[in-house]
Amino acid sequence: MAGDDASTKKRLSSEERRAQIILAALAVFGAKGYVGTTTDDIARAAEVSQPYVVRLFGSKEQLFLAALDEALALLFAAFERGVASGDEAIEARMGHEYIGLLHVRGLHQTLSHAFLLGSHPVIGPRARDGFARVWEYLRGIGFEPEHAQEFLAQGMLLNTMIGLRLADGHGEDPRITEMFTACFPTEKATVLQLAPRVDEPW
Amino acid sequence: MAGDDASTKKRLSSEERRAQIILAALAVFGAKGYVGTTTDDIARAAEVSQPYVVRLFGSKEQLFLAALDEALALLFAAFERGVASGDEAIEARMGHEYIGLLHVRGLHQTLSHAFLLGSHPVIGPRARDGFARVWEYLRGIGFEPEHAQEFLAQGMLLNTMIGLRLADGHGEDPRITEMFTACFPTEKATVLQLAPRVDEPW
DNA sequence: GACTGTAGTAATCGACTGATAACATGTCAA
DNA sequence: TTGACATGTTATCAGTCGATTACTACAGTC
Numbered sequence: 136m137a138g139d140d141a142s143t144k145k146r147l148s149s150e151e152r153r154a155q156i157i158l159a160a161l162a163v164f165g166a167k168g169y170v171g172t173t174t175d176d177i178a179r180a181a182e183v184s185q186p187y188v189v190r191l192f193g194s195k196e197q198l199f200l201a202a203l204d205e206a207l208a209l210l211f212a213a214f215e216r217g218v219a220s221g222d223e224a225i226e227a228r229m230g231h232e233y234i235g236l237l238h239v240r241g242l243h244q245t246l247s248h249a250f251l252l253g254s255h256p257v258i259g260p261r262a263r264d265g266f267a268r269v270w271e272y273l274r275g276i277g278f279e280p281e282h283a284q285e286f287l288a289q290g291m292l293l294n295t296m297i298g299l300r301l302a303d304g305h306g307e308d309p310r311i312t313e314m315f316t317a318c319f320p321t322e323k324a325t326v327l328q329l330a331p332r333v334d335e336p337w
Numbered sequence: 338m339a340g341d342d343a344s345t346k347k348r349l350s351s352e353e354r355r356a357q358i359i360l361a362a363l364a365v366f367g368a369k370g371y372v373g374t375t376t377d378d379i380a381r382a383a384e385v386s387q388p389y390v391v392r393l394f395g396s397k398e399q400l401f402l403a404a405l406d407e408a409l410a411l412l413f414a415a416f417e418r419g420v421a422s423g424d425e426a427i428e429a430r431m432g433h434e435y436i437g438l439l440h441v442r443g444l445h446q447t448l449s450h451a452f453l454l455g456s457h458p459v460i461g462p463r464a465r466d467g468f469a470r471v472w473e474y475l476r477g478i479g480f481e482p483e484h485a486q487e488f489l490a491q492g493m494l495l496n497t498m499i500g501l502r503l504a505d506g507h508g509e510d511p512r513i514t515e516m517f518t519a520c521f522p523t524e525k526a527t528v529l530q531l532a533p534r535v536d537e538p539w
Numbered sequence: 540g541a542c543t544g545t546a547g548t549a550a551t552c553g554a555c556t557g558a559t560a561a562c563a564t565g566t567c568a569a
Numbered sequence: 570t571t572g573a574c575a576t577g578t579t580a581t582c583a584g585t586c587g588a589t590t591a592c593t594a595c596a597g598t599c
Contacts, residue, residue, distance in 0.1 A: 146565060146576060166456050171372035173556060184578050189558060244453060251449055253502030254368050254535055263501050267512040274512075280519030288490035291497045299465050300455030310469040310476075317482030333456055348546060348595065375586060386548050391588060 153191055153201075156181045158239075160202040165241025166335070168248050169199050169258070196257055203249050203258070206242050207265045211272065218276055225276075226286060233290060234322055237297070237329035244331075247294045292318065293326075302330035355393055355403075358383045360441075362404040367443025368537070370450050371401055371460070398459055405451050405460070408444050409467045413474065420478055427478075428488060435492060436524055439499070439531035446533075449496045494520065495528075504532035 147155070159180035163172050174195050178185040192198035213236050217229035236242050249262040273283040296302075296318065304311035305327060319326050349357070361382035365374050376397050380387040394400035415438050419431035438444050451464040475485040498504075498520065506513035507529055521528050 149576070152576080168370060168372060168453065170370060174558090175556075185556090186558075186560095186579085187577055190577090195557065247449075247453055247497075250497050251370065251446065251453070251500040253500050253505075254537070259502060259535060263503060263506055263510075263513075266497075266501055266503070267506065267510055267516075270516050271512050274515075280515060284494070284516075284519045285490075288487075288494040291493035292486070292490040295449075295452050295468075295493045298453040298455055299468055300461060301465060301468070303455075304465055304469065308465075308469055310473050311465075313476075313482060314469075314472050314486070317486045333461060335456070351546070354546080376588090377586075387586090388549085388588075388590095389547055392547090397587065 149191065152183065156183065156188055156191065157202050157205050160198055161206060161239060161245050162241040164199060164202055164248060165244030166331070169252060199258060200261060202245055203261060203265065206245050207268070209236060209239055209242060210269070214272060226282065229286065230289065231322065233293070234325060234329070237326070240331065243294045244298045247298050297330055300331065300333045302327050303333050351393065354385065358385065358390055358393065359404050359407050362400055363408060363441060363447050364443040366401060366404055366450060367446030368533070371454060376400070401460060402463060404447055405463060405467065408447050409470070411438060411441055411444060412471070416474060428484065431488065432491065433524065435495070436527060436531070439528070442533065445496045446500050449500050499532055502533065502535045504529050505535050
């Protein structure tokens with residue numbers, strides 16, 4: 136009951152601090168987008184000063200790239216777990232792992248934002264490569280093109296529902312309730328529990 | 338060969354001007370996002386002054402809502418055409434119409450951006466309602482929940498590929514080429530021809 | 540052919556934001 | 570202990586942007 140509360144200012148190694156800031160950046164970039172997020176937003180979320188965020192990563196752009204890399208690394212790690220785990224069909228296992236990534240606040244939405252930045256001279260190429268690597272991975276573990284396409288499509292639909300904060304309409308709007316039931320016949324409770332809500336600051 | 342070039346400044350009714358600015362807004366908002374777009378960007382695209390854009394719509398936020406409404410209206414009009422037209426399976430007809438909307442520059446991406454603004458106090462609710470209305474429409478014309486979900490998922494995947502400017506990688510990156518072939522077995526040429534490119538200003 | 544309402548612009552401003560510079564503080568080896 | 574480097578902050582600035590104000594000019598009407 137003492138020692139590690141918010142008021143305790145502890146010095147971290149730059150590596151630890153970078154990792155912490157990247158997680159904060161995923162949450163904020165996910166909620167507000169690349170342009171809509173200020174470096175000060177992220178600094179507050181990570182409980183450091185704004186100039187320190189800029190200095191650790193060089194620029195807001197570089198920070199976003201670091202957050203994108205982290206999101207993709209976590210995504211591939213989840214896929215690996217899906218491949219390794221047992222029982223069900225592989226599509227179902229991978230789907231479960233993808234939903235489980237909702238534990239990482241803002242991950243799906245940061246990916247979505249990156250995927251909408253195709254025109255950006257720096258972020259665009261990186262985002263395209265990340266997406267192509269996902270395709271490559273799915274094909275590599277044996278997905279036929281049609282299955283890879285179907286898996287990606289379902290993933291993009293989940294991303295959209297998360298980014299829209301649709302979970303807030305579940306139980307209020309019958310159309311949305313029906314949608315959740317149709318989209319997540321077995322995982323609905325999990326998604327509703329893990330999905331970010333509109334009233335969250337990020 | 339005379340009279341209607343760019344240098345000819347013609348006076349329009351406010352209704353006509355609004356319609357013109359909304360089309361410009363779809364293109365620019367689609368390419369740069371809500372926050373990333375300035376009212377001056379849209380004003381230049383529509384060849385009017387920046388203050389006039391603000392005055393006609395009240396605020397940038399209201400302008401985005403108008404652009405979102407227009408995108409949804411065009412979407413439902415396309416769906417109506419898909420329902421009415423002949424021959425193929427209804428899913429295929431609707432899909433063709435959705436791809437045909439690529440003629441409206443920025444439409445798919447503006448929708449995608451709106452769908453990522455779920456946390457926005459004003460835009461979020463409108464975007465959720467728009468999405469729910471799409472679901473409602475699909476169900477209303479006879480789509481079973483599973484088919485509606487599949488149709489939406491494929492649409493979100495198309496949106497993602499467009500927003501990523503993936504078409505630029507076709508022919509260069511074999512992974513991307515394969516993806517297009519898998520995702521658009523019959524419509525690939527159309528999509529590649531109509532898809533916006535990275536080098537477009539918007 | 541002046542009157543009047545609508546279309547449209549130029550000038551400007553306050554708030555915000557990413558980045559830089561200068562400074563402060565903690566930690567660890569010798 | 571002390572130096573020296575890495576961690577971290579305060580102060581500040583130059584550029585940008587949405588919005589407001591004040592002004593101009595065109596078109597139809599009586």
